[in-house]
Amino acid sequence: MADDLPRRATRQDFDQTAPSTSTLEDIARARESARIPRINIDAFCDSPDVASVIENAARDRLMSRTRVDVHMGGVSAAVEHYRQTSTPNLVIIESRSEGNLYIADLDRLAEVCDPGTRVLAIGHANDIVLYRELIKRGVSEYLLAPVNPVSLIASISSIYGENRSSKLGQTYAFVGAKGGVGSSTLAHNVAWTIARQLGSDVMIADLDLPFGTASLDFNLDTGPGISEAIQDTGRLDDVLLDRLLTQCGDHLNLLSAPTDLEKPYDLHENAIEPLIDVAQSSIPFTVLDLPHMWTSWARNVLVAADEIVITAAPDLANLRNAKNMINVLRQVRPHDPPPKLVLNQVGMPKRPEIKPKEFAKAVQLEPITCIGFEAQLFGTAANKGQMIAEVSSKGAAPKSFGEIADILTGRKDAKRSQKKALRLGSLLGMMKRGSGSVRK
Incomplete structure (x- = not known):
């Protein structure tokens, strides 16, 4: 036992029998x-x-x-x-x-x-x-x-001195309950929104190595990006990571997927862990755009993320997959909040759908937002390589992306506290004015 250890205790009163x-x-x-x-x-x-x-x-x-x-x-x-x-x-x-x-x-x-x-x-x-x-x-x-x-x-x-006074960068993992439900589109638009709203650096890591669409969504050429970042993890540091990033706009950078089909991408289970560690040490927000798969490395990325966003369409296959994913993630992350659920493509014409309330009841998790089906808006943005708000800043979709960004970054709670403080201040002002009139 080391006699010269620094005192690491943080509680003056360590009574935990009935914590407040x-x-x-x-x-x-x-x-x-x-x-x-x-x-x-x-x-x-x-x-x-x-x-x-x-x-x-x-x-x-x-x-x-x-x-x-x-x-x-x-x-x-x-x-x-x-x-x-x-x-x-x-x-x-x-x-x-x-x-x-x-x-x-x-x-x-x-x-x-x-x-x-x-x-x-x-x-x-x-x-x-x-x-x-x-x-x-x-x-x-x-x-x-x-x-x-x-x-x-x-x-x-x-x-071990690893609980830092300055908050580590946060990682948000986005994954679809089924292929084609718009998880990548959601991830990219939320990342863009966080960068715009907070003015803080955000990195998007496109983890769909053979078929990633992040570079298309931002109208960029693909580079070495993520393949080089995970090729030799011993060399990876914040300097190399910064060199591999492609700028998408103010405060937003992309670690693009190679989309090269000349070789397979069979990653070992901890392949992405060093990348997440380096990103957390230097970048405030990292958005992990995961493909729809259940490999050991993909599962490990989900388990390690600070927040998980599952995107699902309102049909039976999505319901089954979302329910299974939510149940597993709740078991392996017992001390973390449950995943965030987003229902996308709601209200598609002529398609029978499961109502959001019934979907939420079945998976035992309320969606944080429901995004309506807008084929013209989303199709135009995809073909132009733009974000939804760049095509049309009005409408429900950009508002939903802002709500998701606020929930993930904690701004929603901060806004609620601010409103509560304002209401309290207003009430105290009324009380003071009222007591003043009585004295008169």
Whole structure:
């Protein structure tokens, strides 16, 4: 156990037995910027409940780069284990001991820990004196049981300094429930809208390597783009990424697909991960335009994304596929919000459709917006290589793209808070004027 560890704890009062709503909201916001490096973690638990929480946390997308082994037996089992093997990057210890007994247990553990190993302690004693004593001894963090997976992940991120004060770039993955439902068109228009509304840099990564349409939608020539970015990930950094990008307009850049059919594109399951890491470190918003497929790499990209947007048309095949995708993603991302659902091509003439309410009931998820079928508008934009709002800024479609952009970037919540503050200010003004008239 490293004695010179910096204090990474962020809570003065670590009582988590009954967390307030604001505390849970703070933890949820911390997930947005949490990043955990490639580390090995061993956990030694005294209770099945804590062991279950750690196993649950290990399945979270933010822990995808870690290896976690969970053991029972607490401190005694850990000490015995590390007499025979080296310690990992992080050891999580749960103990029911209190006060000096807990400190003595961790002193025994320190004797068998390698230099540089960090320790996260979980205890059952709500004792600030114990907490401070543990921190003095080099323990990186102390959590009071019962713990939950989200707070545990936040603590691990804090220990390794990966929870940055400046927010990491966000990744939004767009995928269709079926081919031809307009997921790429939606992704490109939402990315263009974010760049225009926020004035922040946005990158579109066209991940449909053989048949991507992003370069056509922006009337650009294809370049090496994404094929070179994933060809040699060891060379990929923000400088190389910037060189591979093609500018689409103010604050908007494209990492285009090669659309070259001379070779197949069989990617390994983690092929896109380095690209996402580099993009997040230097670009505020990355829009991932995924093809309609269910390969290991495509699934991993969806699981790793900050937000997922599923585009579906209102028919039976789309309903079935969307329901299956939503159910799987809810299972593998238990601590993240569910995917966002968009119903597209609604109201196509002479086509029988499933009504949005019935669609939402079947998939157990309300669509964030429904986009009407406008063949003339969308066809004109596609043939001219323009965005929908460039062809016609009026109408329902550009408004829907703006709503989606606001929801993904959090501007919708900010607007709601601003309106609430304005209403409150107006009410207080009326109260002051009213009280003034009474004094008169």
